[in-house]
Amino acid sequence: MTQKKVTFDDIARYTNFSKTTISRYFNDPDSLTVKNQDIIAKALVDLNYQENKLAKVLANGKSEFIGIIVPNLYLDYYAEMLNQILNTYEDFGYKFLVFVSKNSEETERRYIQELLAYKIEGMIILSHTISSRELASYDIPIVTIEREDAYVNSVNTDNYMGAVQATSLLYKNDCDILVHINSVVRKEVPAYGRIQGFQDICREHNLQNELILRDLGHSHQEIHRSMLEIYEYLNKKYPHQKKGLFMANDTHANSMLNIIFRDHGTWPDEYRIIGFDDSPIAAQAIIPTSSVGQQIDKIAYEAVELLVSLMSERKKRRPKPQTELIHKNVTPILVRRETTG
Amino acid sequence: MTQKKVTFDDIARYTNFSKTTISRYFNDPDSLTVKNQDIIAKALVDLNYQENKLAKVLANGKSEFIGIIVPNLYLDYYAEMLNQILNTYEDFGYKFLVFVSKNSEETERRYIQELLAYKIEGMIILSHTISSRELASYDIPIVTIEREDAYVNSVNTDNYMGAVQATSLLYKNDCDILVHINSVVRKEVPAYGRIQGFQDICREHNLQNELILRDLGHSHQEIHRSMLEIYEYLNKKYPHQKKGLFMANDTHANSMLNIIFRDHGTWPDEYRIIGFDDSPIAAQAIIPTSSVGQQIDKIAYEAVELLVSLMSERKKRRPKPQTELIHKNVTPILVRRETTG
């Protein structure tokens, strides 16, 4: 049996104050005498009061909701990012309404409508389906993470710097040939910087290098097959040369690593390998794998912090419209393990 | 500049209907003539109406919110479970407010209060900190997943059956000695069934066996160190015997697998190993690892479905109080890979 909720009216009646005073007890307690504060405090426990934030929202418009759309949660990167975002509740008090979008623009639009219906004050977008131009058309503060961001605020990893670090490390490992293996990445996506960084360093030091960009598949099996093909290709093309592999992520790196290791029965000097993200798999691999570690905690915090500042501006009596977009970059950290010297 | 929102009143004025008719258009459209439906539909786009579900909730009490508390998201198990739970939005329409609890009872209670303040209709609890007895004291439908559930409804994996399958498989692999390695598990937790199942099968077939229960640590490093110790211990105690290892999860299994593989340079016939959960790591390991796969999608769906039925009952004019708790079991699926014959 759902017991009927006790409201400010009940408390007011119980304490012989007015509804207004009860409200003030919560929002500006110091405007009451200490004595009266105690009276109300006691009444709250006596009556077992349960606050109703929805009524509050209706009255003052501040939902303290942030909407989130993530592409999935099976990639460790997104799971950890969501984790870190949710953790910011302790710092900012915003609650999160989370949707997982499965690559359909239409469903994603539905999700956004649903979020707007719940009066979210801002959005954090990690999915890639809807263009930033369309996102910007919603009249609400938005921060994206690691996706095309031409028309919206964003926080991204400095992919270029990450690639520079990774490539330089392979270079210092005296590799004869440097290879970057990645799927086809659009120029507008921050991750494109990984390709640029790789190329720039290779050019700068005049290094023999090869860029392998193609659809590598998504399932473990597909990726494994792709890596197997590439492995054989590299062995044929660059026999007895020391090959330095800069992989697009740690899953790819692990797959390639396993192939090499099983083929040799050990970790051969002929190969060097470095992944991206510093996912758990990098540390848990048969040979702990070097990786460019994204500072997920920092990215998440900065994204929420930025969004909070935008939302706060909105709540002011005379909010200044945002004049120019903010794009923050977070520098990745190179994690050196056993797959590089 | 936040444009002021258009409400039912605006639409009513624009169409010369009353507020009530507009409301009916949304909640019982067939009670209007088709012609009038069209008029209102047109007005909605003309005025660019944006529904406000919070006002709706305040009026009818149905928030369509479900609160979730997960312990973390770095374990693949929880991430995938959350993913599957969020996906049920397409089936049931409930939105999810998610909190990550970091093992403090106090913060978890705060989270629950916050959830209640937003008028959630039910809760799904995956964290372990608060006793089911206390959870039951909240006047709201609750379903837990894979945790102590004496006083609440729950959906769990049939851990006992999983252990039976795993142990039987090792037995059929002609192992001389079966070992179950786990942390210390309380009897009240569903996962305790893994220990029972292992023991029962060993007794039944009169198998030489050993139970290693101890704190194995949480970080990758700690786990690795524990596994190393256990590996050396087993080699010393059972030299030249074929050892069948039933591990508590795939992370442990992978750690042990790597140790064995690096020690031998290949996968020796002297060892058989099987993990639990069928996490990605099981397929991505240097030797694809056999595992007892939890049907996370099914568990998630059943949990939400059960919760929805409980919440629906509540919304009826004369809800029947729940007389007895419901505990559902989902049978795990044995995934055979290369670490068992």
Place this chain on the structure above:
DNA sequence: TTGTACGCGTTATCAC
């Protein structure tokens, strides 16, 4: 089929 009037639980404005 449509409209009137009030309620949902809180905040905001103005008065005292």
Place this chain on the structure above:
DNA sequence: GTGATAACGCGTACAA
């Protein structure tokens, strides 16, 4: 320092 009273946007008897 405290209290009336009117919002906030929608649902729902009850009436017409």
